[in-house]
Amino acid sequence: MAEIKIIGTAHVSQSSVDEVRTAIDEYQPDVIAIELDPSRFAALKKLARDPTVDDVLEIKNFNTLLVQWLLAYLQRKIGFDVGVEPGAEMKAAIEEADKRGIPIGLVDRDIRVTLLRFWNSLGFFEKIRMFWALIVSIVEIDSGEEIDIEALKDQDVIDVVMEEFRRFSPNGSRALIDERDAFIAHQLVLLKAQRPEGKILAVIGAGHRKGISAFLENPATLPPFDALTREPKPFPxxxxxxxxxxxxxxxxxxxxxxxxxxxxxxxxxxxxxxxxxxxxxxxxxxxxxxxxxxxxxxxxxxxxxxxxxxxxxxxxxxxxxxxxxxxxxxxxxxxxxxxxxxxxxxxxxxxxxxxxxxxxxxxxxxxxxxxxxxxxxxxxxxxxxxxxxxxxxxxxxxxxx
Structure with a gap:
């Protein structure tokens, strides 16, 4: 039976980069599953075509695009502060896979679907609170407030952060965390079925490790896959x-x-x-x-x-x-x-x-x-x-x- 090993990383942590390289060297996986969707994978490898301004004007998802940019800026600023490029551990996994000829599994949901489901799940006041919290976080980071990145991989700290996020935005946490946990677990189950005798190394953000592991231990609890992939059509x-x-x-x-x-x-x-x-x-x-x-x-x-x-x-x-x-x-x-x-x-x-x-x-x-x-x-x-x-x-x- 296929074996799955999950590494929980922080996306701006040098120790996570080292941990990924060490795990690949020691575990010798047959497949490396990474928390990316095809569009982000292409962007990380600089294969993607940049959209034009006409694409932006046609789609009209200005608010979700603005949120995406601000979130990316916040993550990048944290990365600058600790000297690590955001997503460096994913890059390390891709580089090692390419060097060793190991297949890569892209197991995360399309970022566009995730952001649409996230934004449309929020009520009016939740959106205001979320924007305010995002701006406050950016101001704090820009003012030089230090963050212990490695502490963010500690399960007790993760549980506290996740619980706080669920209180702050229960609908948003469902779209950003719970649904993606289930989607990634579905993808890992599929990889496991495709390689019944192989070894799968999953490089996942530390905040998702607990939820994904719970689904893998009891796959019967997984929600239907199509319910996680549909683009939302909220009440207008x-x-x-x-x-x-x-x-x-x-x-x-x-x-x-x-x-x-x-x-x-x-x-x-x-x-x-x-x-x-x-x-x-x-x-x-x-x-x-x-x-x-x-x-x-x-x-x-x-x-x-x-x-x-x-x-x-x-x-x-x-x-x-x-x-x-x-x-x-x-x-x-x-x-x-x-x-x-x-x-x-x-x-x-x-x-x-x-x-x-x-x-x-x-x-x-x-x-x-x-x-x-x-x-x-x-x-x-x-x-x-x-x-x-x-x-x-x-x-x-x-x-x-």
Whole structure:
């Protein structure tokens, strides 16, 4: 029967690199399974084609891409601090496999599917907390706070970290940890079936070792494989929210029109919608370092996109940003090589993605502020206006019938 040996590594640890080389030398595996998917494997070996800015604009996953870049930056900064390139132990495993002619098994899930499932599993407030925690972590690392990398491989420390992550984001931990544990275990079971007499060495992040081992000890507990690989199709809450906003806006205008307060108030209600959405969206684009043309575009379209759940102001602003900045394909590699956030923020492609994310955020904030402040700004009593407007609309409809 095939034998599986799991090494739990830290992705920015020199001792993990040494441990991988030693384990391969001593264990003499027939297959080396590594915690990579084909796209990351190709990127690590510099075989992958960098996507173009048009690819980014077409897919429109600006938020998940931004999270991916910030996570990669955080890992890279930790690696810089300890003098080890992130993923160095995976590179070491690949180099040893190539040198010895040992087949490689890529056992991790497609990073694109993982990030989509992760992002879509988070609620609105979980996303805010996650972004905040990520920024705080980056600030701490940039300020020189030291991290004991080797302690991160200690099982007791791992258990504490994992438990904290589950409390912080139960849905996110399921997508990033539990599902990947199950996916990797499925792949190892498959490798074991393909080589019934062989030896498999699995090079896995230390945080996954416990979960994978539990699945391998009891494969009957593994969830169905196809349930782990499907791209998520979450309930379209954003579109539902957009349709509700559109309905409320036009209902509000109708109520004002039928209430008898005058057409001037109705005009100001509409202008307030245009200005508040445009101004806040444009401000956030400029905050992202976007070009004035992009900010002006968001100012001009935010009021319309807020009434169309299929469009977003940030998307249009990002398109203009891309046409003005003309990011070269090399920007993708530059983003993964930066040594500071300020350096990353100067990269045109990063600006495009940040413009999309913050432009949309500004428009969303504009919607919330509009419904909070529209009546105080107009100087009218909302209860009186809405109740009178509904009554008069009812009378008008009855009169037509």
């Amino acid at each position: 809450w954003a579109k539902v929210f957009g349709f509700i906003v559109t309905f409320l806006f036009f209902f509000l205008l109708a109520a004002i029109a039928f209430s008898g307060v005058g057409w001037t108030v109705l005009l100001y209600a509409f202008l307030f919608w245009v200005v508040i959405h445009g101004a806040i969206s444009a401000f956030f684009v400029l905050l992202a370092g976007g070009h004035p043309y992009s900010a002006a575009t968001c100012f001009g379209v935010a009021w319309m996109t807020s009434l169309n759940p299929m469009l977003h102001a940030g998307w249009i602003g990002a398109y203009v940003e891309a046409r003005v900045r003309k990011p070269p394909i090399s920007d993708f590699r530059k983003i993964y090589q930066t040594e500071s956030l300020s350096e990353m923020a100067r990269i045109p492609l990063f600006k495009v993605v940040l413009v999309a994310a913050l432009g949309n955020l500004g428009s969303l904030i504009g919607t919330v502020l509009y419904f909070i402040f529209v009546f105080p700004v107009l100087g009218i009593d909302p209860v009186v206006v809405i109740s009178t407007g509904i009554h008069n609309m009812g009378a008008w409809v009855t009169g037509i019938i």
